[in-house]
Amino acid sequence: MAEHYYSPKPTVGHDQHQLEVTLRGYKFKFVTDAGVFSKKGIDYGSKVLIEAMQIEAGSAVLDVGCGYGPIGLTAASMSPDNQVTMLDINERAVELSKGNADRNGVSNVTVLQSDTLAEVRGQSFDVVLTNPPIRAGKEVVHRIFEEAHEVLRSGGSLWVVIQKKQGAPSAFSKLESLFEQVEEVTKDKGYRIIKAIK
Numbered sequence: 566m567a568e569h570y571y572s573p574k575p576t577v578g579h580d581q582h583q584l585e586v587t588l589r590g591y592k593f594k595f596v597t598d599a600g601v602f603s604k605k606g607i608d609y610g611s612k613v614l615i616e617a618m619q620i621e622a623g624s625a626v627l628d629v630g631c632g633y634g635p636i637g638l639t640a641a642s643m644s645p646d647n648q649v650t651m652l653d654i655n656e657r658a659v660e661l662s663k664g665n666a667d668r669n670g671v672s673n674v675t676v677l678q679s680d681t682l683a684e685v686r687g688q689s690f691d692v693v694l695t696n697p698p699i700r701a702g703k704e705v706v707h708r709i710f711e712e713a714h715e716v717l718r719s720g721g722s723l724w725v726v727i728q729k730k731q732g733a734p735s736a737f738s739k740l741e742s743l744f745e746q747v748e749e750v751t752k753d754k755g756y757r758i759i760k761a762i763k
Contacts, residue, residue, distance in 0.1 A: 588615050588635060591642045595665050597633050601658045607635050610756045611696050614726040615639050617751050617758040622646050624691040627716065629682060629709055630654075630698050634662035640694060641666075641674045650690070652679040654698075681705065682712035690716050693723045699731045706732070707739050714743045714763060723761040724750075733757045 580599040585592070586607055597605070615636055620626060622644035628637030631651035641649040651674055653659050662676045677684045693713040697706040713723045723744070727733045729752075737759060740747045744761035751758045 586635070588612070588639045589643065591639060593635070593638065593665075593669050595633055595635065596661060596668065598657055598661060601632055601655060601661060608696070609754060610726040610728065611635055613751070613753045613756045614694065614696060614724060614758055618692075618694060618724050619722075620644070620647060620692050624648075625689065626650070627682075627685060627690045627693045627713075628652065629693060629695040629713065631662050631676065632658050632696075634665040634676075636694050636696065637662065637674060637676075638666060638669060638671050640692075641671045642669075645673055647673060649674045650685060650688075651676045652682065652684060654678065654680050681709050682716060685716060686712075688716060689718050689721075691718055691721045693717060693721070695724070696726045697736075699727070703732060703735065706736065710736070710739055710743060710761075714761075717763045719763055721763050723763075725759045725761070726756055727759065728755050729757060730755065733759070 577599045582597045584595045623646040626640045626647055626649040628651045631637045631653045637649050637651035651662050656678050659676050659678045666674050697709050727736050740761045746762040748760055749757055750760045
């Protein structure tokens with residue numbers, strides 16, 4: 566299989582780009598690179614999730630599969646009282662997220678290299694956000710759902726963006742098997758935002 570963004574240690578040569586975007590009313594400058602997800606611009610699914618996600622001030626938030634950081638850094642910017650932990654298996658994505666946090670003056674984040682949620686086992690969160698790594702396969706995506714359920718506090722919510730053609734019905738069924746309440750919050754151009762409450 567060709568190397569892709571789910572590789573822990575990308576070997577593809579560097580090809581950095583700088584993006585300037587506004588998300589939820591906040592202006593960001595992001596540096597991206599080859600070997601990470603959606604390097605040429607923030608993908609549409611992430612944008613839909615960012616616009617839909619609801620996070621109360623003072624929440625402990627987890628961004629799983631953070632890439633270069635748009636979802637987690639927006640969540641952190643929504644309230645300085647939020648504490649956001651950002652995870653990615655890809656070491657290049659982790660370094661980019663750390664740099665992008667510094668570049669945008671976002672200090673209420675911790676960025677960790679982690680295979681799914683391995684590095685935060687035993688911690689607890691109010692909100693988990695994920696644009697899951699579909700290319701890694703259904704088993705990995707479903708493992709993220711299972712591990713998110715484990716780390717969420719009672720009443721906490723998991724927010725997922727997934728395309729219908731990439732397995733939204735199967736994802737919805739898996740979430741229903743784990744969570745008390747599962748709903749489709751919105752859909753846009755084939756992307757579904759699913760909210761699951763523990």
